[in-house]
Amino acid sequence: MTHSSPPPVTLWQRLSQASWQRRVVPGLTVIVLMVVLRLLGVFQELEWAALDSFLRWRPAEPTDDRLLIVGITEADIQQVGTYPIPDGVLAALITELQRHDPQVIGLDLFRDLPIQPGSDQLNQLMAESPELFGIEKVLSSAIAPPPALPEARVGFNDFALDDDGFVRRAFLGVFPPPAHPEGPERFRFSFPFVLAEAYLAQDNLYLENGRRHRDNMRFGTAEFWRFRPNDGGYAGADASGVQMLINVRSGPTPFTMVSLSAVLAGEVPPDLISDRVVLIGVTSLGQKDLVNSAAVNTLNPGLVYGVEMHAHITSQILSTVLDDRPQINVWPNPWEYLWIIAWGAIGMLLVGLIARPAWYLLGVGLIGLGLFVSSYVVLWLGGWWLPVMPTLIAFTLNGLVLPGFYLYDQTLRSRIAARQRVIEETYDAIHNGPLQSLALLLKQKEELSPTVQAQLADLNQELRTVYNRLQQESLPAEEQLPLGGGKVIDLRDELHEVLYEVYIATLKRDFPGFATLKFQVVKFEPMQEASLSADDRRALCRLLEEMLCNVGKHAIEAKRLTIACYATETDNIIRVADNGKGQPLPDTAPTPTTGGRGTQQAQALAQRLGGTYEREFTPTGTHCELRWPTQRPRPRWWPRSRS
Template identity: 40%
Template sequence: MQPKLWKIIKEEIRVWRVGVFPGIIVIVLVIVARLSGSMQSLEWLAFDSLLRLRPEEPIDERIIIVGINQEDSLIDSSISDRDLAALLWKLHKCQPRVIGLDIYRDFPVNPGHTELLAAFKNIKNLIAIEKVFPKQIAPPPNFSVEQIGFADQITDADSKLRRSLLITRTPQGEKLSLSLRLAEVYLAHENIIFKNSINDRTTIQFGNTPLPKLFPNSGGYIRTDVTGVQVMLNFRSGQKRFRTISLNDIQSNKFDSQWLRDRIVIIGITSPSLKHLITTSPITSNHSTKTPVNGVEIQAHAVSQIVSTVLDERPLLNTWSDEWEYLWIFAWGFLGIAIARLSKSPLANIIIVITTTSSLLVTCYFLLTWGWWVPLIPTIIVLTLNGIELTALYQCDKALRSGIKARQDIIERTFETIHNGPLQSLAKVLKMVKYQDLPIKELLPELEKELEKLNHELRGIYDFLQREPPTQDSSLYLGNTLVLNLQDPLHEILYQVYSYTLARDFPCFRTIKVKIRTFEPIDERHLSIEQKQGLCRFLEEALCNVGKHAIGVTRLEVTCFSSEGWYTLSIIDDGLGINSSREGRGTQQFRNLAKQLKGKFQRVPLSSRGTICELSWPVTKFW
């Protein structure tokens, strides 16, 4: 029992070794590609897509946006100092906890500059903005350092915003962002104090709630510039994220002052035509699904995620360490190797890989909703490559072993046949010659008789071996691995030809997005094996022509149906195709086939774009 078990273990190790080494090579290559930054854009795309799939969140009632748009009286695309001063005083009377002014004001916009300076000086819960890089814009006058926050945002290489800069160093010292200043003032009223150190990798927190810092290789980022202190932006999902009140509504008293009491109020430009826009993928403007988001709303998201994390335990986006990320990739890659090994058939393998990949997507989605951004694209690549490609390797190894066993069986059966036939006759002849029991005149006829028998037996073995492969007249060979039995129903054979041919690696097959196929059962009692084979070859040749010549094809329709006394096998595509006056050998064969079937054949371009290749023959009997 023990030697048998050991033999099974050794055989299993040998089989696993077939796929483990190539599978590990795939994993290593994918990891190297990720480390080189080749997958960064794809990981950003997957990250954005998963964020867009999150369920809608309720409006953050703590934050109010006061939007200034083109309908308001603007001077050089900005509100006048007088109107801005009046707005600030009116908002201040509503007793908001803090007011953020997301409008650069390093120059006067008369009339009313003196009035605005007075408002700046006397409204103590007002935070103004400055720009610190690359071109600096000074803050308004009459503000202390604690009342100034920078409004700079850092976009990724694809010009999209996914992170928030909270603290940065400047020649004047360490500076905080507008969002961080607003959150600091708001949470101070809750007795929650902000602690930070730009040099400490861990100490950036409100009370006991840390804010996870972004590092150069966090998540899908590779060697990213993480100047200062940055965090990932966990945008609020949904169409209505914050309450927005227009300047006109404030001036006309069309609002409830309770909306602003004890809230964070952010004043900014909301007009989509004034170029105060930032491109993001997880969220879009409320005006259009393709419009970037106003800068003032970005500030609202940045404040909201901090305040909601501290007060509501809404998760901020965090990432694993590099070691855990690459262990995650390796684990899913090894799972792909296991799937390839344990799958009993290619179809089962595909189903398992699709199911596992779907589980991976769902897992990454839920992890993201819980605040964890884990590698998705490299994980899918190693899972699918190892899960599908290695199946072919395992199947090849299995076929090789089966072939060796089959050859051994043939050798054994052949030996048994020879041993039980010709060798027995030969032994008899040798015995007769050796012992010479009969006189020479009687012995020679006997020997001749036995040798003739031996000759027939040897020829019989040849005929026996010739009967081992499938007979040619009832089989259709497609490549080296697929043999179709032409005795089966024609519509089933055509479907197998269709499936096999579309699986071949022709360039134009890769662009097909819509496939329509219908193979109706037909009365084939009067079709010969040769004619059924010809119809299959016609379908195969027509599909191969699509795969080789139908450039830009996106739609393929393959049908076999009966209508008005005719059977029709039709292949229609919308590719460019080729125009040639010379008929190839395949076309000539199909015309001959149509003649045999007393039908008709056509291959013509369609009026707009595409080609129809069609063979029709009558339903009535023919011979």
């Protein structure tokens, strides 16, 4: 009967079959790191950039026919001949707009002080026009509203700025800070909010408290979720007042925009004004009435006119109430972190699911792309802002980077093993050739001169020393255990063999207790060592060395030494006993409960292995024993290794 050899196992197969412990611990470390970094706000700017990009990439929406922007352009300023625009020009503009029955007129210009000529006409219009609204500034460097406007027709035009200076949130209302000239008692509504509120009143839709949460604002069935400090990609943001995330209107022409001079000249069709919300503001780059936003498609990337951003916010409120247009929604924080953890776990699992490296790379790339695209689609269609960047990073690290480290480790181990094989094969060739010849020559000592005999003996020793040195240098540092006399032990060998090497090397040391020994009872048998790490094995070797050194240094007239390293059905055992007269070891007397440094280290090792350490001192000898279970207990949730 013939037996075929099994096919060679590739590095990728070794990786995919690697123990769960080797994959889970680094993978969980990555996931925990992602969660902690997100809690600390490290990913804020990445998540903001993703939100801006997703909003900017959406297909163009229809121009909102409820709004009209009357922009004061640089050409208008040149034509008027002065800036700020005089009150008389604004009065003429408002009068011309009123001829076509706009629903609401919002003046996004500060008029706390009169700008002659024409202040009387403007003040009269403000007092007598219920559809006319103005602005104030309440949050920083307060600016009073136009004195002719009643409080109900004034809204503040402050923007909520993120740490990068960009606008992604809008105020709906706020209490002024304590330093405000009128004090912090009266709640103020924002300029876009009062414009939208006045427009919605024509449909008998009025402001109410939220049904799902009383802190929310509501018109009819449309409820505006109040922004919280850790919503979406934010971490500890200032959520004072009532804020919402801005869902800007996509496309190159979200609103119709005309110039001041075009309105005064009667060039604007009446249907662009009638029954609309008309916003009047500066649209000249030279006047710096700008805000930063990367979500809006503009001719000047990242820059949006202040009046245009107010239009986006007003449009969002109206479209949410009247058209059921999605707001920017976020998951509760626990759901977001479960999402990150789940995708990090998927990255860990892929190694065991995809057999070929080429397919694996393609699979990781496609899944990562799918995650990114699906996050975009969910925002586009449903308004849900998912934590895409930390999720993608966790998935990529666990799906690509960690397997790369694993493969590097496997490759390094394979190369070390190959080098070790070359060394052993080389030594075998030397041993079976030149060393055998040397051995024959050394047996013929009587036929050789003393000088030649010495040279041959030195040559024999040098050849063996070269082999030992090469063998030791090929070992990884974490797998080495240096002993006295330049001896280095390979911790990857069977545990009982490694312990035997420690015993042999230690007994060669020049200790008085070893000189009196006449009889040694030695037992080294295979032990259950599958669950031991390299550090555990090193600690066991050092413990045996310490036990033997204590015999050599402290046993008096000991004749017999017993060393036993073996396994029972339930326990691994390392035992050292002597029959010397004995004396208390230096580290036992001061602290009989805990022992000295050596005892404490032994007890710590026993606790780590889930076992016990005992040292018994009697007039007829000393007995030391370490015992630990052959199968170390694991938590129930810990996955088993693949066989």
